[in-house]
Amino acid sequence: MDMMPEEARFLKRKVKGGSIDVHPTEKALIVNYELEATILGEMGDAMLGERKECQKVIRIRTLNENTNIGALSREIIDKCRLIHPTKLPEVEQLLYYLQNRKESSSAGTGSTKKSELSERPLDGDLDTTEIDETANINDVEEYLELMYEDLPEKQRASALILQLARNPDNLQELFENETVVGALARVLREDWKKSMELSTNIVYVFFCFSSFSQFHGVIAHFKIGALTMQIIEHEMKKYALWKEELSRKAKPVEGKAGDKAAMKDYDKTKKKFDGLVKKQDQLLRVCFYLLLNLSEVLDVERKMRNKSIVKMLVSCLDREHHELLILVVSFLKKLSIFIENKTEMAECNVIEKLTKLVPVDHEDLLNITLRLLLNLSFDGEERSKMVKYGMLPKLVSLLNNDNHQLIVLSILYHISMDDKCKSMFTYTDCIPMVMKMILEAPGDRVDLELMCLSINLACHKRNAQIICESKGKGPSGLHVLMKRAFKFKDSFILKMLRNISQHDDLEIKMKFVDYISDLTTAIMKNNEDDFILECVGILANLTIADLDYELLLKEYNLIPWIHSKLKPGACEDDLMLEVIMLCGTVCNDDTCAKLLADSGIIQSLIDLLNAKQEDDEIVCQIIYVFYQMIFHESTTEVIIKQTQAPAYLIDLMHDKNAEIRRVCENTLDIIAEVDQDWTMKIQQEKFRWHNSQWLEMVENRSMDDDLNGEYDRPDHDADAYIQGTEALDRPEYMFADYNDMMMEGNVTPEYIDEPAYVDNGRYINVPPDMLEQNGGIGGDYYNTPPPHYGYSDRQYYQDPYGRPVSRGGY
Structure with missing residues (x-):
């Protein structure tokens, strides 16, 4: 397109943030973003546009084992506009990974994925078949010929091709060689059951391809994803058989320490079992990582779920290999954002399996496990299971760990939302730890997650008592909280104190009497509605019999202030x-x-x-x-x-x-x-x-009769219904001959031992002559609109005093 310079009036640039990853070799973050430049004409219409994918490298030279990850993450986000503030947890996790990554693992890490998860499940290289040869990209055709030979040659060829695939510079050339990719897919499909090493090598090659989205098409073409899930399912069954055999060999050893033959046989089987499990862990690890990369596409993830990927992942939580567990938990965390997957995890009892991982002596694994628990904690039943399986004290013990503190607080906050779980916190050290964190918080504001947890805990009476207690001769917890709240005008701390003051405990309420003056002064002089709201709420909760409210109203002249707030629109509804x-x-x-x-x-x-x-x-x-x-x-x-x-x-x-x-x-x-x-x-x-329903029926019927000019019965007293006087104002409706009444709810001497009519759960004694006239209990009594009872010649209703009154027939 030819365009004169004067035609281009404006240049519009648009930057769209993308994924964030870690540098493969340096202590740096890689921020992927998309730059779109559009040249606009004089009328503002787009004349020429170009879109380009870019990367920005943020090198972090100050990162060491003592670095405050949270503060560093906030600093990076503040200085780099390409990173949205909502990605703070993701940046923290990546920095935490860099902080713990071994320097030796930087070499040979392979490629960096452009749209990868924030977690890095793989740390270092996967163990593969050891081979002394060094692969050369120019010898690919030779390796291809070996793929048509016997199993040892295929295994050697797959290891050499894997060496090439682990270098991102070779992936495009391998991809363009359709024969190589097709041969790898064919051998995997035909021989994956014959050799675990061969399967691991070939799946690893496809995993290298899956690290880049542009290669996903060829993986889907050869249906490698479905084949990988088939491999995983088969390996799971093999693992179950191995464990069964090992258990069978262990039974003769139990209680027979002197049986050397049985012990020797068991040791041999155990050694073989450990070797097979180690190889299988590597295969499962690379298989799951391949599927994790492919699951970026929602439709592909849905197909995996239909093939029971959740059940496979949860069953792998029993493994001991930390790197495999990191990957499995990362995958589960990604899937847990959908309710269907979360429900399936619950059916597999995922919480019970995760219990052994909290805590665990592996920081990366512990961190990603806590993140999965946070996702699951949005479900009330899963929160209850966390408490049931004893996870609460374990989580509380992690509050001292700065790397996990924020996530643990969020989980504990979710648990504290359930009233039946609030009392369980009294059996842990949570409340003293929370109090310490509040009082030692830097700055004028406490972390929101910490305050939300504290506010919930204060809703339980026993928790409130613990918060207000004094330690030795020191000030009470209520005193130090009140002091900090007024010093920094912190409405969240006051909200916590308001929850404490609402409990029906005179001892707790009396502790607030010393602060009535401070609270009332704050109400009259403070301009912050949130702070005033909590002060008024605390005063409203102080229902103390001996408190001189009159002095409070007069000394601080509260009545005019109260009037000013009770005008519609004068303040927020909460206040x-x-x-x-x-x-x-x-x-x-x-x-x-x-x-x-x-x-x-x-x-x-x-x-x-x-x-x-x-x-x-x-x-x-x-x-x-x-x-x-x-x-x-x-x-x-x-x-x-x-x-x-x-x-x-x-x-x-x-x-x-x-x-x-x-x-x-x-x-x-x-x-x-x-x-x-x-x-x-x-x-x-x-x-x-x-009696509204019956009165409405009578009124409507009377009006209809008046309009028709005729009545159902010649003795119908029309004046009682159609005159202008309200029915309830007519004296004959209010009073009647008491001897003509039918008593409701009482038994008069005249009707003792007589049958009682039952309708709508209410009993009314009926004279025998009434029963005879109406054919017994099965007569017209059932045809009268409840709650009025009568028969064809008489209607019974209640007067304003609740007494039944009879009125002449129609």
Whole structure:
């Protein structure tokens, strides 16, 4: 495309970050990224574009065994814009690998994969067939001819080709020689059962190809992935047979120390078993690594799962070879991000198998195992299994290890989410260690993972008691936490303290009395809503009978501040909720309740009730404030006579939230005891609600009869239903001849020992003449809409006092 210079008005560059890897020989990180350059025309349309894959090498000269990996990782991310901050854990793992990589392993590590996992499962070279010859790329045709000879020649040829494949510079030339690749695939397919060394060499060659995405096509063409899984499955079966034979040889030795022949036979078998397992571990290792590289494509990974790759990997966790275990756990970690794979791991009881690896005397293996546990810990059942199999104290013991501390805190946080597991922390050293980490944290903020764990632990009563305890003659844990919280204005520490203050333990609550002044001062002078929220929450939790709430309100002039927060939109809902709860707490005191009522707080709460009627928690706490005020004589009259609070309570009697209904009912019961007018209204509302279905049916039927101009029965008393007066206001509905009543829930002398009609779990005694008129129990009683019981000539219902009232027939 020819383009004049003046036509190119703008140059647009776009950088897209890619994978991060370690340098094969140096202490350096390799950042892969894609650079896209586009020349835009005068109108902004793309005229010419080019895309290029680039690499940036970050050499780390200060890395040694004493380096703080976390701090170094953050420094690298801050200085290199090509690395997104979300890749901090990946950078930490790669630096940790570099820190522990042996210098001798840098030579001959083969190629560097462009889109590799953050973990480096392979450390150093795989053990392969030893051969004295040095391979030459020019002699490939000779090696190819050997692939058509007997097994020893094939094995020699595969070892020589492997030497060439381990040099990335030779891979393209080998790839272009389709005959060599086809011969390797053919020999592997035909002879993999004949020689473990031959299988290892050829699979390793394809593993070298799999390190680069552009070679995945030829691997898929020859179906090497499916063949590799077949090899793994076969080796698993062989391993089971070997173990069975070894167990059989071990039985005669048990308890027969003097049987030298049996002991000699067992030792010989054990030595042979160890040799075979060592070779098999190498084969399995290279097979799994090949599959791991191929699983970059999601469709390929799905095919592997369908062929039970998860079950194979979990079964390999019983092995002892650390390098193989690193690879297996890395693969499981990659698969665990999908729920189907996680479920299959759970079915294979992966947690029990991982228990032996926590802890383990291999830092790389321990680190990747903890990362897998972190992925699994998002599942509640798997967290429970971690506790069941005794992993909790093991995890706590790793908190002292800086390399694993962050991951362990995250796992412990997930475990602490379950209420039944919180109590288990009291049997470990977790709480003292967490307290020490909080108090010794550098800077003005504690790590979020640490604080989240602490906040959860504080929700358990016994944990809270341990946190508040004093060590010897030193200050209490509550004191040092409160001191740090106010020094750095740390709302997370205060949230932890708020959880401590909520427990129903007077001794714990009394410890907070010394800090009421600090908390109240912070409320009045602090501008940070999060910090104020926690301070108010702590005060709201201090339900102490002897506490002088009146002094608190007056000395700090809290009532105007409370009013300012109870206006709709004045603050966030969370803070508003805590202020309402504080009102409920101080209303325990008669004088405080009077002060709040006289200040007009009830009307403010009613207005807030209208504005936040969809927020069940706010509604419930407002009703609780009314409930607290009703208890005091000084405020009872204010609520009943001067506000519409009882009317709102009646409206909420039948709310869908069970807790709101319960608080409403308790409050209305107290109102009904002290005020007869409201007693009748409450009873009427209960009556309406209880009989709403039947009343609606009667009203609809009466309206239909009126429209049709006719009635079902000539003696139908239409006036009782179609006149303008409300049915509940008509006196004949409210009172009737008591002798004509059918008693519900009680047995009168007239009906003793008589049959009882049963419907909807309620028993009603019925006179014998009624039973005769209606054909016994099986009569019309079953045809009357519940909860009303009657027969063709009489209808029974309840009056506002809960008594059954009879009304003349239709």
